Amino acid sequence: MFRSLCLGRIRGIDVNVHPSFGLVFVWVFIEWGFGNGGGLTPVFLGCLFVVLIFVSVLIHELGHCAMAVQFGNRVLDITLWPFGGVARIEQMPSEPKSEILISLAGPAMTLAIVVALLPLLLFVAVIGGWEALVPDSGFFDRITPLDLLVYLAATNAFLLAFNLLPAFPMDGGRVLRAALSPALGRQRATTAAVWVGMGFGAAMIVAGLWFRLYTLIIFALFLMLAAQAEGRTVRVESAMRRLTVGQFALWDMGGVSPHQPLTFALRGGPRDLVVTDNGKVVGMLWRAQLLNGLNGGVAGRTVGDVMDRHVYVADMSDSVYDVQRVMNRLDRWAVPVTEDGLYRGIFTADRFVHLYRQIAPNPFRVDLRELDSWRAAIADSVRSWQRQR
Numbered sequence: 001m002f003r004s005l006c007l008g009r010i011r012g013i014d015v016n017v018h019p020s021f022g023l024v025f026v027w028v029f030i031e032w033g034f035g036n037g038g039g040l041t042p043v044f045l046g047c048l049f050v051v052l053i054f055v056s057v058l059i060h061e062l063g064h065c066a067m068a069v070q071f072g073n074r075v076l077d078i079t080l081w082p083f084g085g086v087a088r089i090e091q092m093p094s095e096p097k098s099e100i101l102i103s104l105a106g107p108a109m110t111l112a113i114v115v116a117l118l119p120l121l122l123f124v125a126v127i128g129g130w131e132a133l134v135p136d137s138g139f140f141d142r143i144t145p146l147d148l149l150v151y152l153a154a155t156n157a158f159l160l161a162f163n164l165l166p167a168f169p170m171d172g173g174r175v176l177r178a179a180l181s182p183a184l185g186r187q188r189a190t191t192a193a194v195w196v197g198m199g200f201g202a203a204m205i206v207a208g209l210w211f212r213l214y215t216l217i218i219f220a221l222f223l224m225l226a227a228q229a230e231g232r233t234v235r236v237e238s239a240m241r242r243l244t245v246g247q248f249a250l251w252d253m254g255g256v257s258p259h260q261p262l263t264f265a266l267r268g269g270p271r272d273l274v275v276t277d278n279g280k281v282v283g284m285l286w287r288a289q290l291l292n293g294l295n296g297g298v299a300g301r302t303v304g305d306v307m308d309r310h311v312y313v314a315d316m317s318d319s320v321y322d323v324q325r326v327m328n329r330l331d332r333w334a335v336p337v338t339e340d341g342l343y344r345g346i347f348t349a350d351r352f353v354h355l356y357r358q359i360a361p362n363p364f365r366v367d368l369r370e371l372d373s374w375r376a377a378i379a380d381s382v383r384s385w386q387r388q389r
């Protein structure tokens with residue numbers, strides 16, 4: 001997939017736009033740049049319309065983000081796609097009440113846009129009569145700036161109605177999931193919302209075929225894929241809550257001592273090392289720090305001189321989910337794992353590969369690759385133990 005372009009930051013949240021958005025502008029040029037009624041003005045108004053919709057969707061997503069921040073969640077970024085926006089919120093809350101409020105905050109902003117446009121529409125109606133509110137069928141061919149307002153309000157009203165559909169991945173689907181969660185549990189409530197989403201998608205495909213609205217069919221397919229993806233995310237998430245880091249840590253015989261010379265830590269190549277004293281974790285020697293430390297000359301310097309003393313330490317029984325959240329927040333790739341306060345092994349970001357492999361795509365199927373990942377994990381730890389010696 002193409003990388004999204006970063007447009008800027010709003011209150012620490014990266015706003016990205018997906019490159020496929022460029023296709024919309026190409027479409028505007030093809031639709032209104034050429035042929036009957038085409039020209040510079042329709043193209044300009046068309047582009048302006050796309051930008052205004054873009055801003056509307058951004059405001060909608062910022063509504064979700066602001067509410068998420070209220071509930072103490074971290075917002076990673078917002079990506080705007082031609083079909084709408086996606087705000088990535090870390091730990092979408094499992095608590096139904098906050099999930100409902102976060103889900104409704106977006107549509108509330110869209111409603112606010114519609115309400116804010118109403119006085120302007122009224123103004124249009126007073127000046128040009130009520131029929132001015134029904135633009136010519138030529139769409140942008142004979143469009144006036146006032147018509148643009150009408151389109152903007154109508155599109156936002158449509159977005160509002162659409163987002164409130166009780167189907168995943170629309171906001172209404174999240175509200176449905178949150179409402180079903182107390183009775184069914186989060187995972188089964190998600191499955192139910194996914195199936196409702198698939199049902200809506202199927203109905204839209206039938207309607208699209210019947211009325212020959214092919215855009216509707218494409219949109220429905222997108223909706224169904226997104227619903228499936230959401231269901232998978234929740235399955236992975238609940239598995240990560242169930243599994244402990246102890247199951248995925250690389251066993252390590254002791255780590256490196258803070259009194260060792262820095263050169264000793266270089267054995268086996270530069271990598272993130274856990275520094276231990278009498279079995280207790282006292283710091284981390286990050287690969288970058290180690291390389292920096294070497295730049296200034298190693299003579300007489302010990303591991304303790306350059307190590308990071310403020311490290312987050314996970315317990316064997318901590319869930320992978322919690323540990324992954326902390327790793328994301330601290331932007332760290334490795335975490336020492338202890339048992340009863342004593343160092344046992346290291347959990348690194350690349351362990352997630354093994355973890356994802358272990359999580360079967362179908363909850364009712366036993367994944368035989370699980371055995372492979374265990375074999376690989378054992379081989380890895382033996383190798384790292386040999387390097388350590």
Ligand SMILES: [Zn+2]
Nearest residue numbers: 106107163171
């Ligand atoms: Zn939304």
